Each structure stands twice: as C-alpha cells, then as structure tokens.
Amino acid sequence: xxxxxxxxxxxxxxxxxxxxxxxxxxxxxxxxxxxxxxxxxxxxxxxxxxxxxxxxxxxxxxxxxxxxxxxxxxxxxxxxxxxxxxxxxxxxxxxxxxxxxxxxxxxxxxxxxxxxxxxxxxxxxxxxxxxxxxxxxxxxxxxxxxxxxxxxxxxxxxxxxxxxxxxxxxxxxxxxxxxxxxxxxxxxxxxxxxxxxxxxxxxxxxxxxxxxxxxxxxxxxxxxxxxxxxxxxxxxxxxxxxxxxxxxxxxxxxxxxxxxxxxxxxxxxxxxxxxxxxxxxxxxxxxxxxxxxxxxxxxxxxxxxxxxxxxxxxxxxxxxxxxxxxxxxxxxxxxxxxxxxxxxxxxxxxxxxxxxxxxxxxxxxxxxxxxxxxxxxxxxxxxxxxxxxxxxxxxxxxxxxxxxxxxxxxxxxxxxxxxxxxxxxxxxxxxxxxxxxxxxxxxxxxxxxxxxxxxxxxxxxxxxxxxxxxxxxxxxxxxxxxxx
Ligand code: ASP
Numbered sequence: 001x002x003x004x005x006x007x008x009x010x011x012x013x014x015x016x017x018x019x020x021x022x023x024x025x026x027x028x029x030x031x032x033x034x035x036x037x038x039x040x041x042x043x044x045x046x047x048x049x050x051x052x053x054x055x056x057x058x059x060x061x062x063x064x065x066x067x068x069x070x071x072x073x074x075x076x077x078x079x080x081x082x083x084x085x086x087x088x089x090x091x092x093x094x095x096x097x098x099x100x101x102x103x104x105x106x107x108x109x110x111x112x113x114x115x116x117x118x119x120x121x122x123x124x125x126x127x128x129x130x131x132x133x134x135x136x137x138x139x140x141x142x143x144x145x146x147x148x149x150x151x152x153x154x155x156x157x158x159x160x161x162x163x164x165x166x167x168x169x170x171x172x173x174x175x176x177x178x179x180x181x182x183x184x185x186x187x188x189x190x191x192x193x194x195x196x197x198x199x200x201x202x203x204x205x206x207x208x209x210x211x212x213x214x215x216x217x218x219x220x221x222x223x224x225x226x227x228x229x230x231x232x233x234x235x236x237x238x239x240x241x242x243x244x245x246x247x248x249x250x251x252x253x254x255x256x257x258x259x260x261x262x263x264x265x266x267x268x269x270x271x272x273x274x275x276x277x278x279x280x281x282x283x284x285x286x287x288x289x290x291x292x293x294x295x296x297x298x299x300x301x302x303x304x305x306x307x308x309x310x311x312x313x314x315x316x317x318x319x320x321x322x323x324x325x326x327x328x329x330x331x332x333x334x335x336x337x338x339x340x341x342x343x344x345x346x347x348x349x350x351x352x353x354x355x356x357x358x359x360x361x362x363x364x365x366x367x368x369x370x371x372x373x374x375x376x377x378x379x380x381x382x383x384x385x386x387x388x389x390x391x392x393x394x395x396x397x398x399x400x401x402x403x404x405x406x407x408x409x410x411x412x413x414x415x416x417x418x419x420x421x422x423x424x425x426x427x428x429x430x431x432x433x434x435x436x437x438x439x440x441x442x443x444x445x446x447x448x449x450x451x452x453x454x455x456x457x458x459x460x461x462x463x464x465x466x467x468x469x470x471x472x473x474x475x476x477x478x479x480x481x482x483x484x
Pocket of ligand 1: 328329330331364366367405406407408409410411412413445448449452
C-alpha cells in the first residue's frame with residue numbers, strides 16, 4: 001500500500017503558529033465570566049454621520065462610539081494555566097537535550113576529522129566569518145536608523161506614556177541591574193569565564209555552553225592523540241549517544257506543531273497595549289527591514305559560494321526558523337538547527353557540531369543589528385547627539401554585546417544597556433530608554449532570533465563548503481527512524 005504523503009513539517013508548524021495566534025485573539029475577545037478584569041480602560045470617540053429626517057432633510061449628527069476595554073486577565077489566566085505549560089514543556093525538552101547533544105556531536109565531529117590541523121582551520125574561519133557577518137549586520141542597522149530616523153518622529157507624549165508605563169517595570173529595572181553587574185567585569189574575564197573549573201558544574205547550566213565546548217574540544221583533541229584502540233570504545237560510546245539524542249530530537253519535534261500553538265497563544269494574550277505598540281511601528285519597521293536585508297544577504301552568499309538555491313536553503317532551515325520565532329531562544333532551537341543543517345542542508349558533522357553550538361552562543365547578527373538600531377533610536381528620541389565616533393563605538397560594543405548576549409528570550413535588551421553606557425548616555429536615561437522600546441521587545445526578539453539562527457546555519461554552510469565538508473543532502477523525515 002502506498003504510504004500517504006505527510007504535510008511537510010514547516011507547514012505543520014506554520015499552521016500550529018497561525019492557529020495559536022487566532023486562538024489568542026479569540027481568547028482576548030470572548031467573555032470568560034462575570035469577574036472579568038479590565039486590562040485597559042474603555043474609551044469613547046465622536047464620529048459624525050449623516051441622517052435623513054422624516055421630512056427628507058439631511059442632517060449631520062454626532063455619535064459617540066465606545067471602544068470596549070481590553071479584556072481580560074481571565075483569558076490570560078486561562079491560557080497561562082492551561083495552554084502555555086505545553087509550550088514550556090516543549091522548550092524545556094529541547095533545552096534538556098542541548099548539552100548532551102553538543103557533547104556527543106562535538107566528540108563525534110572531532111573524531112571524524114582525524115586531523116587537528118583541519119580543526120584549527122575550521123575554528124579560525126568560523127570565528128572570522130562570525131565577526132564579519134556581525135559587523136555587516138551592525139553597519140546595516142546603523143545605516144538604516146540614520147537614514148530613516150525613526151526616533152525623530154516619536155511624539156514627546158509617547159515617550160512620557162512609555163516611561164510612565166514601563167520605567168519602573170520589573171522587567172526593565174532587572175535588565176539594567178543584570179547588565180550593570182556584567183559590565184563591572186575586567187577586560188579578559190570573558191577568556192577566564194570560558195574555562196570551567198568543574199565540568200559537572202559547567203554542564204549543569206545551559207548558559208555555560210562555551211565552557212562545555214571548551215572542555216569537549218580539549219577532550220576531543222586528546223582522543224585523537226591517544227592510541228586508536230584505546231580511543232575506540234570512548235568514541236563508539238559517544239557515536240551511539242549522538243544517535244540516541246538525535247532520535248530524541250525526532251520525537252520531540254513530532255509535538256512541535258502543538259507546542260508552537262501554545263507558545264504563540266501565550267504571546268498574544270500577554271501582549272502589551274496595542275496603542276503603545278502603534279507609536280513604535282517606525283522603529284520596529286527599521287529593525288525588521290534590516291533583518292530582512294540580512295536574510296537576503298545570507299541566501300545570496302550561499303547561492304554564490306555553494307551554488308544552492310534560495311528555495312533549497314529555506315526549505316532546509318525553515319523549521320528551525322519557525323521554532324526560533326516561536327521560542328525566542330537560539331539555545332532552545334539549537335538541537336533542531338543542528339539536525340536541519342546536517343540532514344537537510346548537507347553540512348557534515350565535523351563542521352556543524354562546532355560551528356552551530358559556538359554560533360548559538362556568540363554569533364547573533366539579528367541581536368547586534370537590533371542593538372545598533374535601538375541605541376540610536378533612543379538617542380534620537382531623547383535628543384542625545386551622536387557623533388560619527390560614537391557610532392563607531394556602537395559598532396564595537398554591539399559586536400561585544402551580541403557575543404555576550406545569552407541565547408535566551410530578551411537577552412539582547414540586557415546587553416543593550418552596555419551599548420548605551422559606551423556612548424555615554426547618562427545613567428538616569430537608561431530606564432527611560434529601555435521603557436521606550438520595552439513594549440515591542442518581544443515581537444522584535446522573535447524576529448531577531450530567526451536571524452541569529454539563520455546566520456549560524458549560513459556560516460555552517462560557508463565553512464563546510466570551504467573545507468570540503470558540504471555534501472549532498474541527506475534528507476530524512478523528522479520521524480524517519482521513528483518506529484524502527
Ligand atoms: N533571544 C535571542 C536569541 O536567543 C537573543 C536576544 O536578542 O535577546 O538568540
């Protein structure tokens with residue numbers, strides 16, 4: 001009997017996302033009970049309408065139109081109690097396998113290299129391309145924000161409203177505190193931080209990915225240096241472990257369409273006041289335009305250097321992009337990115353197992369572009385002059401800030417404080433600055449995470465091609481071995 005053709009995974013995820021958005025909107029608009037709590041007050045506006053009287057006279061009458069209040073914490077409560085946990089479970093499952101997957105796949109990758117010199121070539125090229133793409137992203141962001149000047153047209157009342165709404169908000173104050181704690185470190189602390197003093201401790205925290213990578217590279221190189229017969233059992237163990245974890249990814253991904261439904265429904269019911277979002281449309285448009293340009297650049301670089309078409313690239317990577325959008329976390333998306341890049345884009349493990357985990361931690365083109373736009377936007381809105389020299393400072397600090405941003409939701413905004421500090425914006429403006437962009441941060445975070453993940457996949461393909469490790473596609477289905 002012919003096997004029924006299944007809908008491609010990216011379509012399934014897209015349908016789940018759409019359904020989640022619609023469900024969220026529906027929940028915000030249905031009456032969920034008597035003790036409904038009003039989130040924003042109702043407002044009235046006057047509209048004029050023409051009426052014909054019984055004598056045939058046409059008169060203009062003013063009519064008051066009442067815009068209903070935004071309902072309701074009840075909806076939010078329902079979604080966060082009964083729907084959102086399924087999204088959270090999914091994200092936790094992906095994070096759960098991230099560290100074991102990096103370990104197994106990197107050991108297998110280095111083992112397959114059989115040649116340490118090649119590894120340093122891959123490492124050098126990866127870091128170089130990562131830094132270059134990030135600088136390009138920041139430059140595009142700076143170019144657009146200087147050209148479109150979204151901050152100049154923002155009315156002073158909007159700034160006041162945003163400040164009143166968010167300057168004392170816990171989200172904003174916490175971000176500033178975290179950033180200030182981080183910027184108090186010494187220049188070489190990032191190197192010190194990369195070296196773990198306890199591997200169990202390092203693997204117990206997902207934000208220590210670079211420490212884990214450091215240990216595994218050291219370990220992997222030593223596997224190559226000992227007698228092959230001694231190395232074999234260890235290598236075989238990690239090869240098996242790698243297969244098992246990839247199977248776990250397959251199984252987790254079977255639930256992706258439902259999980260994105262839950263994640264997006266929750267994003268919609270937790271969204272900020274739409275009126276405030278409207279004031280930030282020009283700013284958001286500038287960021288999104290910049291991110292769009294980055295996507296075109298990635299696809300063009302791939303086409304020119306590897307000969308792969310736009311369509312094949314996006315078809316291969318789209319499920320990871322959709323998950324990045326839904327979870328706002330490149331770290332949570334990493335297992336899926338790895339599987340897609342290896343199986344659907346044909347990058348061999350020797351390259352992908354190093355390039356992708358490192359990229360998830362240090363390469364954030366979307367975040368750096370956003371930081372450049374946001375910093376200049378805040379200065380424009382607050383009439384803080386920015387010389388050319390200060391704009392160059394933004395290039396450097398946004399590069400460092402994006403390297404230092406954790407691959408989790410909202411991290412880019414924390415490190416934005418570092419950029420604002422570097423250009424000399426007075427500290428008392430930090431809260432106002434962040435408050436201005438806070439309302440729209442989540443949707444922009446979703447978009448920039450897509451670019452962060454796409455950038456990593458692009459670099460994996462470019463480095464793979466440059467060292468002869470980009471093979472024909474080894475396309476499997478997500479559930480290819482499911483039921484074996
Ligand atoms: N959420 C982003 C990521 O995980 C980081 C950020 O820009 O906030 O890649």
